[in-house]
Amino acid sequence: MEAPGSGAAPRKLIERRSIDYIPESERHGSLFSQFTLWLGANLQVTAVVTGALAVVLGGDVFWSLAGLLVGQVIGGAVMALHGAQGPQLGLPQMISSRVQFGVYGAIIPLVLVCIMYVGFSAGGMVLAGQALGHFLGIGSTSAILVFAALVVMLAALGYRTIHTMGRISSIVGVLAFLYLFASLLHGHDIGALLQNRHFTVGSFLLAVSLSASWQIAYGPYVADYSRYLPRSTSALKTFLAVGAGSVLGAQVSMVFGVFAAALAGDRFAGHEVSFIVGLGASGAVAALLYLTIALGKLTITTLNAYGSVMSVAAIITGFGGQRTISSRARLGFILLMVGLSTALALAGERAFLKEFSAFLLFLLAFFTPWSAINLVDYYFVTRERYDVPALSDPDGRYGRWNMAGIVVYALGVLVQMPLIATSFYTGAWVAALGGVDISWIVGLLVPALLYYLVSRARLDQVPKALILPDEPGAAKATGG
Template sequence: MNTSDSRTKGSKLIEHRSIDYIPEAERHGSLFSQFTLWLGANLQVTAVVVGALAVVLGGDVFWSLVGLLIGQVLGGAVMALHGAQGPQLGLPQMISSRVQFGVYGAIIPLALVCVMYVGFSAGGTVLAGQAIGQLLQVDNTTAILVFAALIVVLTVLGYRTIHVMGRVSSVVGVLAFLYLFASLLHGHDIGALLDNKRFTVGSFLLAMSLSASWQIAYGPYVADYSRYLPKSTSALKTFLAVGVGSVLGAQIAMVFGVFAAALAGDHFAGHEVSFIVGLGATGTVAALLYFTIALGKLTITTLNAYGSVMSVAAITTGFGGKRAISGRMRLCFVIVMVGLSTGLALAGHHAFLKEFSAFLLFLLAFFTPWSAINLVDYYCVTRERYDVPALFDPDGRYGRWNVQGIAVYVFGVLVQMPFLSTGFYTGSFAARLDGVDISWIVGLFAPGLVYYVVTRKARAAQRERANVIEVGLSEAEGS
């Protein structure tokens, strides 16, 4: 089917574009919506739990807060650099991997990212099901199915609706966390908590790693939600809108987690939803807190579902050389991906989900080198100049398999292994650091440097053919 004939302007409620290039005539949105989307996506219970881990695993309040903030800024910068690509490329994030890995080679990280999205969605669905079950007074199975139906609807509606969700969840989240902080800290001496300083290198690095990894995990899909912005949008302003929103939202939630873990101890760990709602006692306030928890998970799980659909579409079109998928196929992908995560949520008992979450954290090690390679290629090697039509042509300039890119990627994964620490696997060097995971630091710098060295000469020749790229962009605009 002719993709341009079957799609309407961005004013329609249901999104018709998929992985294809967004022409300038269909660009819309504002930087403020980028800020609110990522602020709202991070003001949620899972971020609270991540922050609490810094204390639960042995850190003190003061240095945990400092470590979380530093990791947040470092990881948020990586995440926001990906987000700034959206307006320039007008494409979903993972499509650009075809430049570094080849049209077929990009399927390697795409397949892994699909597994990660489904797994994270399953864990979020379990938490959301608990909140919805209490809110609607239904059993967990019914609550999970209700949540899944909402995810399907929101994902089908697509980009514009997702940004509306971001604005709503950011307002609700900020109000909820103001109340939660006031309730939690009422009657407690915050100064005394902050004065109890027990700095250890291991605990400090752990706090940094928790927040940095949280931010880096957004890298594979952050540009999906900025690709409709006008191409003239400032890259720096996009970087700041995305990064500040994400860092601020996550830090607020994680700071609450630190204080909750320090003050509540065993009453918080493992009972996060009930503890948070307990701060509102009963009645209307408790119901509103359940609603807030469900809304926060609804926002981030919709992002996961939408990102997974973009990735599956990128995989299937890679083999066929197509630039888009039909609306019917897009709906099928949504149902399949949401169905998989819902099935895991329904089947998973707590022990299973704990082990599966450890496996998912292990998978994050496969995306840090991807992030490094993608950013170095975009900003330092090709310098933001991609031939868009060639991204959809296995016989084009990027080829089927980019052996250099794939080899550097494999190196980037392997070099992290000694520094990796999860419930699924712990490397030898991480064991010497009492289980502190610093693999993300190695995974960012080592493959990024190697990729720059081995590809810059070849890419320099391609940059000189700028007229080909400009023609390609004109073709994409007309498609």
């Protein structure tokens, strides 16, 4: 299904664009494809594991479900607000960070984003390797390598292929989870499970943090997958399509994880894939479940690999002032990032659950300030009035370094340090708060307020209208 007026763009299997602006003549796609992409990306086993952590780490069933839903809505709103920028700017998400940090300064969050891609992809490869290995009858090492090769191929094909994968994954995922829920809950009283209630503030906020961090972590690349939509696409409808798909998919997966952890106990933690497939007994059904798990991980890991191209390219081109990269460089970046993820997956597959939990929660401290700054700037300071050509010019409107944005970002990270509670790092104030981690709340609110206040002094640098590279008369709107 294509949006009206998109027929001018020829269909090509291999995407030729990278970090450059997408002209209107090449825009295509529909809001439904945004919904299916993010639904399919979240109906997957890593989201199941993340939901299970709410119970594995001490929560009850009822309040874990409630906390996960609250976190989905909050984090999903942040994530979808980033996604709504794609049709307006026609750019990958992190390029717009040059407005807030400067052309060179944006490299700071970009490096952290690259670490995120590697970490999430590695965790996904561990679970995908387990599933693919059982399906193909090969060892986990060989399965991870096969999976990595598939990711490289799909990421190299690009945007259209990724959205096609999203549609397939959403259909397969919905059918698989209907079957899994029926199998898991067969013979069990759901009401009795929901009566498992012993509310504690710490466990509830842990569940909120798990799902909120899951959603917010998509923020640095969500616009990468909406930037081809026509500029006439409603920002509100884009927000709803992206957010609904992501929140619905993640909540379904995490609810399953909560029920699985509550019913299976020690049989689930550390044996996630085998437990899920065991619900399908054996034979053809079990094989299909292994394939479904691998397919779900293939979708999200391809998103990570494709997003890594945008981030690494944004780092490299920031110093050179280029607006695009060659096809050969694009493939090289994919191989680099997927290779790093594969190496990490092979090295750390035995301690996945514990390490992934710590990584996911600690990662939040570095992306909530970036999200807060980017969203406040786009919606409240510049109000969508970006000078897109200047984003590639270190000597242009946005300069090399925006020290105001960089300092606010650093403060946003530092103010969270005493409040973080993970096995990787625990802040000095956590014990006084009863073990409750409220760092991500502070990490959103403090930098949002600080950036809004300091940026008010620079309003004369904001263009009077959005300036795009290929729109007639755009140069007349450059006055600040």
